[in-house]
Amino acid sequence: MRAAALALALFGLAFGAGGEARAQEASTEAAPARALDDAALRAACFDLLGRPPLEAERTAWLGRGRHEFLDHWLSQCETWSHWVEEQLYFFLLIDNFRPENERVEELPALLATEKLDVRTAIHRIALSPSFDQRNPGADTFVTVVMEQLNGLRVQKNVRELEVGKGMYDGRPGMFFGKSGSTQADLLRIAIDDRSFVQQLVAREYRRIVRTEPDKAELALNVRRFQRDPAVFRALLREWMLSVAWDARVRSRTNAPNRIWIEALYVDLLGRQPLPEESRRLRTALDGLSDTGPLRSVLARVLIDSGQVKLPDKAEIEDPTQWIAGLFTRLLGRVPSTEELRTFVTVFHEPECRPHTVLYALVTHPEYQTY
Amino acid sequence: MPHNPDRSLERVSSFASDRRAFVLGAAAGALALPALGRGSLLAAQERKTKHVVLVAFAGGVRTRETFGAPSNVPTLEALAKEGVLYKRVKSSNLGHFGAALSIFTGISEARGIRENARGGDPTLFEYVRKDAGLRASDVWISTSGGAQQTNFSYGLHPDYGARYGANTVDGDGLFNAEFKSILDAWGRPKALPAKEAELLGRLRGAIGGGSAGSVEDSARIEKYILDELTSGTADIRGANAADAKAIRVARNLLVLFKPKLVSIVLQQADAAHGSYNGYVEIVRRNDEALGELWRAVRADQELRDSTAFVILPEFGRDADLNSRRGLDHGDGSNDLEYVTATCWGPDFARNRIVEDDVQAIDVCPTVCELLGASATKARGKRLPKLFA
Numbered sequence: 001m002r003a004a005a006l007a008l009a010l011f012g013l014a015f016g017a018g019g020e021a022r023a024q025e026a027s028t029e030a031a032p033a034r035a036l037d038d039a040a041l042r043a044a045c046f047d048l049l050g051r052p053p054l055e056a057e058r059t060a061w062l063g064r065g066r067h068e069f070l071d072h073w074l075s076q077c078e079t080w081s082h083w084v085e086e087q088l089y090f091f092l093l094i095d096n097f098r099p100e101n102e103r104v105e106e107l108p109a110l111l112a113t114e115k116l117d118v119r120t121a122i123h124r125i126a127l128s129p130s131f132d133q134r135n136p137g138a139d140t141f142v143t144v145v146m147e148q149l150n151g152l153r154v155q156k157n158v159r160e161l162e163v164g165k166g167m168y169d170g171r172p173g174m175f176f177g178k179s180g181s182t183q184a185d186l187l188r189i190a191i192d193d194r195s196f197v198q199q200l201v202a203r204e205y206r207r208i209v210r211t212e213p214d215k216a217e218l219a220l221n222v223r224r225f226q227r228d229p230a231v232f233r234a235l236l237r238e239w240m241l242s243v244a245w246d247a248r249v250r251s252r253t254n255a256p257n258r259i260w261i262e263a264l265y266v267d268l269l270g271r272q273p274l275p276e277e278s279r280r281l282r283t284a285l286d287g288l289s290d291t292g293p294l295r296s297v298l299a300r301v302l303i304d305s306g307q308v309k310l311p312d313k314a315e316i317e318d319p320t321q322w323i324a325g326l327f328t329r330l331l332g333r334v335p336s337t338e339e340l341r342t343f344v345t346v347f348h349e350p351e352c353r354p355h356t357v358l359y360a361l362v363t364h365p366e367y368q369t370y
Numbered sequence: 371m372p373h374n375p376d377r378s379l380e381r382v383s384s385f386a387s388d389r390r391a392f393v394l395g396a397a398a399g400a401l402a403l404p405a406l407g408r409g410s411l412l413a414a415q416e417r418k419t420k421h422v423v424l425v426a427f428a429g430g431v432r433t434r435e436t437f438g439a440p441s442n443v444p445t446l447e448a449l450a451k452e453g454v455l456y457k458r459v460k461s462s463n464l465g466h467f468g469a470a471l472s473i474f475t476g477i478s479e480a481r482g483i484r485e486n487a488r489g490g491d492p493t494l495f496e497y498v499r500k501d502a503g504l505r506a507s508d509v510w511i512s513t514s515g516g517a518q519q520t521n522f523s524y525g526l527h528p529d530y531g532a533r534y535g536a537n538t539v540d541g542d543g544l545f546n547a548e549f550k551s552i553l554d555a556w557g558r559p560k561a562l563p564a565k566e567a568e569l570l571g572r573l574r575g576a577i578g579g580g581s582a583g584s585v586e587d588s589a590r591i592e593k594y595i596l597d598e599l600t601s602g603t604a605d606i607r608g609a610n611a612a613d614a615k616a617i618r619v620a621r622n623l624l625v626l627f628k629p630k631l632v633s634i635v636l637q638q639a640d641a642a643h644g645s646y647n648g649y650v651e652i653v654r655r656n657d658e659a660l661g662e663l664w665r666a667v668r669a670d671q672e673l674r675d676s677t678a679f680v681i682l683p684e685f686g687r688d689a690d691l692n693s694r695r696g697l698d699h700g701d702g703s704n705d706l707e708y709v710t711a712t713c714w715g716p717d718f719a720r721n722r723i724v725e726d727d728v729q730a731i732d733v734c735p736t737v738c739e740l741l742g743a744s745a746t747k748a749r750g751k752r753l754p755k756l757f758a
Contacts, residue, residue: 136643139700360573
């Protein structure tokens with residue numbers, strides 16, 4: 001009893017104020033709480049929301065349990081809005097090909113409230129006129145369906161491709177062992193097929209955990225998904241509570257342009273970019289194989305615009321603390337002793353402004369990782 | 371892929387290539403090359419060709435609308451009359467991405483047509499940079515197809531890869547009017563006083579124990595981008611706007627920086643799926659834009675007698691119109707699988723028509739040889755009957 005009470009007390013301490021109440025929430029099934037530090041919080045926000053935490057969110061979530069964070073955000077529209085965006089990007093349904101119809105626009109809300117599952121959501125995306133326009137003609141359309149929905153190489157599945165092309169043109173045929181005679185039949189069959197689930201679960205695992213899924217675990221999760229596609233939310237939760245995800249937090253990778261843009265706006269301006277701002281910047285950055293120089297230009301453009309709130313140098317009473325705070329907020333880590341020593345030394349040079357410190361951090365390659 | 375902070379620094383620093391330093395570097399590099407690479411380099415040094423413009427006239431373009439209707443492509447016609455025309459270039463219907471990638475790797479690449487990832491084989495950019503010791507600033511690729519086409523710049527082969535990749539600029543991405551409007555709204559970055567710039571370099575260099583990036587070099591690339599944004603490239607309009615911007619970017623790069631290899635990847639002819647007439651119009655306009663590029667090369671004293679052009683589509687299109695009066699690509703016909711390649715340059719034969727079958731994957735080893743490199747992994751062969 002005493003041990004149990006001690007454990008409960010420690011559990012409560014880990015949560016901070018209100019922790020006990022939250023620990024008893026029925027929705028929380030994960031075992032030991034993993035308290036969110038800056039690195040984990042930033043990574044979790046990137047993975048679920050496609051952006052770093054806003055300052056108020058950072059204050060609210062630091063030190064609280066990761067499972068609690070997941071319980072909250074997995075039922076939020078913003079999470080599923082980001083998920084839909086990732087899917088659109090995967091299908092390259094961006095810019096002029098972005099679906100602009102109600103059935104796609106309502107997806108985040110329906111997914112957040114579990115009125116729709118992810119399989120149906122992708123089916124809707126594939127049925128949108130934009131998907132058809134993006135992939136015009138029988139050969140292109142069926143190839144994209146087989147490659148992107150089912151994860152198959154058409155060169156190794158020539159018969160299936162030919163049958164699919166016929167079905168696209170209105171001829172009856174057996175595609176993946178099922179009969180159909182229209183473009184809509186083709187999509188329905190492709191999305192009902194096990195290969196679709198296999199492809200979706202594997203690529204989503206790779207997106208979140210950044211490693212290849214274990215084969216046995218993948219097979220199990222595919223079976224779970226086939227029994228009930230609504231399990232996808234639980235899968236996301238399990239992946240982000242796993243040891244493998246802990247490793248993902250430590251191994252940073254270059255942030256895609258769309259993520260980097262979100263990060264820059266949130267970190268510097270305290271707000272997300274408007275969709276149009278994001279699209280324009282992303283289009284420009286996507287056109288470069290090495291985006292580093294242009295990212296630096298854009299970061300400096302924002303800082304020099306006068307809209308980034310920075311204290312006057314004289315107002316910074318404790319430069320060490322201020323600089324360390326920037327490191328944790330922007331890079332998700334504390335600075336090393338050597339980094340801190342150099343930054344503080346340089347900060348005391350008369351020509352160094354707070355802007356100079358910010359330039360250095362947000363134009364550095366490390367800031368471009370997540 | 372693990373992030374390599376040095377990569378961007380390498381790109382930035384190499385952008386500011388000093389011509390004399392390059393010549394000295396290349397000479398020194400040649401001594402360190404393996405025997406095979408040295409032989410290629412020495413042979414290349416004896417040729418007049420010092421710059422190559424490789425154009426993937428892509429998006430799926432049939433010969434019927436080019437050399438089958440010469441009034442559509444007066445520039446290609448003129449180039450062919452002064453150069454070599456390959457009438458039967460076998461391509462592969464591997465989707466636009468895979469087929470265009472095949473031109474650069476010399477290997478038929480089975481890639482997903484919406485696959486947004488790099489291939490496993492080295493590209494000609496990597497061969498040229500590694501074998502001939504070229505710097506990143508000497509090898510560029512200008513595209514019109516957005517994010518996917520940046521994958522052409524290098525592959526993931528362990529012996530090559532990012533450190534030998536080309537600089538990629540997507541004309542319609544970087545130089546679109548909307549992006550320019552954002553910069554106009556936010557304002558331009560302010561130039562830093564020398565002392566503050568030096569302090570910034572120290573701070574950046576301290577992070578993660580990395581090396582300091584050259585603020586001066588960053589400023590050069592920054593200046594190029596900002597200058598291009600105000601030079602009119604962003605204002606190009608019309609059915610082939612993205613392709614035209616890619617060609618304009620290549621033209622400016624060639625004239626300003628005189629790189630060794632500039633590749634251009636076009637894409638908009640794929641509008642053919644929905645409109646035959648629209649497709650023909652794009653072919654015409656792209657030919658016109660290539661004419662401007664050719665004229666710019668001929669007007670430049672250094673480039674005019676030392677630059678070669680190689681131009682070919684990645685594949686053709688179906689023989690017959692679809693139900694939308696457009697042209698798809700999937701019927702396996704000769705119209706789809708055979709395209710025409712045009713080669714023009716100081717070392718090439720003049721007014722020669724080659725009727726023999728060649729392959730699109732032959733372009734990679736040919737360009738490599740011209741620039742003194744060996745495409746050792748490529749499966750193509752040097753184009754026959756090319757040289758005078």
